[in-house]
Amino acid sequence: MKKVSLLVVISGVVVGLAALALTFMGNPANMGFCIACFLRDITGSVGMHAAAKVQYVRPEIIGLVLGACIAAIASGEFKAKSGSSPATRLVLGAFVMIGALTFLGCPLRMVLRLGGGDANALVGLIGFVIGVVIGVFFLKRGFSLKRAHAASVQEGSVMPLVSVGLLLLFILVPTLFKLSEEGPGSMHAPFFIALLIALVVGFLAQKSRLCMVGGIRDLILFKSFHLLVGFIAILVTVVIGNLILQKFSWGFAMQPIAHSNHLWNLLGMVLVGWGSVLLGGCPLRQLILAGEGNGDSAVTVFGMIIGAAFSHNFGLAGNPDSLNDAKELVVGGISTAGKVAVLIGFVVFVVISLLNLPKQQAAAETEKEAA
Amino acid sequence: MIDARGYSCPMPVMMVKKELDSHPDGKIEVMVDSRCSRDNIEIFAKSRGYSMEAVEEDGDYHLTLHK
Secondary structure (H helix, E strand, O other), X not given: OOHHHHHHHHHHHHHHHHHHHHHHOOOOOOOOXXXXXXXXXXXXXXXXXXXXXXXXXXXXXXXXXXXXXXXXXXXOOOOOEEOOOHHHHHHHHHHHHHHHHHHOOOHHHHHHHHHOOXXXXXXXHHHHHHHHHHHHHHHHOOOXXXXXXXXXXXXXXXXXXXHHHHHHHHHHOHHHOOOOOOOHHHOOOOHHHHHHHHXXXXXXXXXXXXXHHHHHHHHHHHOOOOOHHHHHHHHHHHHHHHHHOOOOOOEOOOOOOOOOOHHHHHHHHHHHHHHHHHHOOOHHHHHHHHHOOEHHHHHHHHHHHHHHHHHHHOOOOOEXXXXXXXXOEEOOEXXXXXXXXHHHHHHHHHHHHHHOOOHHHHHHHHHHHHO | OEEOOOOOOOHHHHHHHHHHHHOOOOOXXXXXXXXXXXXXXXXXXXXXXXXXXXXXXXXXXXXXXEO
């Protein structure tokens, strides 16, 4: 096997093992890692939303950014750059987050959920692939968010410095933060162990360029399995781990922190897949790039934080399945406002996709639509 | 010379693919500004039967692809 592919496989296995370990030590089920959920928890912990069950300073996010930063500095790859349509990226990041919180997970958690037997993640995966195909459709027609340019070191250091600041503040003045006393936000592995694990994963993810959307995108665009093997390695590791730990439970209803509203699971992940292709990487990859000096990815992460705040301040996020007093299944899903937000996301993505085509192409596409 | 500096993934590889599709037997020179782009182009070039030489120039990479 080629050296680079082997690194991707090793990274995938380590991510899978790390996710199993974090869940075993206290993280919510099938949520060893979830970039969307964990950014949402951090957003709540700093008071940007008031959903009391999802507020915690997740060390996994801090560790991923700093692990990537350390790996990039150590190998001379830390390079400050920015200026590739940052405002557009912020909007894309916000709607990717709204889509992810509709489904209740980022692409990485989708794989972890699938590895735990959550069949809703299969629906999510179908939606994700559809979204990637739509994104690739525009890429093939010349979609581009234009070039980034070299930037100052301080510009490239924003996300690592914000991460260090958040870490120090949480260690030194924990009372500043809102922390869930029940619900997913209250479930977490020991802080410093989770931080250490995430540092290792961040380091490896930077080296291997692991990317959930990249795997499927590159298979379609270049018939390359290079990144997809990482995706598969995570899935296989988590399935085996859950079978050994007797945590594998196949089915749709009442899966941990998940709903079985198929249409909105699917549409949420279409939004995530499409947006991630336009952004050039999944939420995990955006964190890693932000750690290695990419200011545009830092802006994207800030967009995701804004999306998380919107999701919970306006009741857009998905609600898990539950049982009523008579122990009957109440299928979760999203509110009318959430459905409207996802649909607005599609409109916004169409506009962004068309407006960032080469000019002649955009005019032709618009004429075609009008006809 | 393809100048793919500053473009995010997967644009540099797409630019190279377009050039290889239109000039399959030619020598292609590419400038990229990240090791990630360099590695991705190398993987793609090898999959098409090309060999690649890379020279680092002030933090950028000058790549030469040929059969």
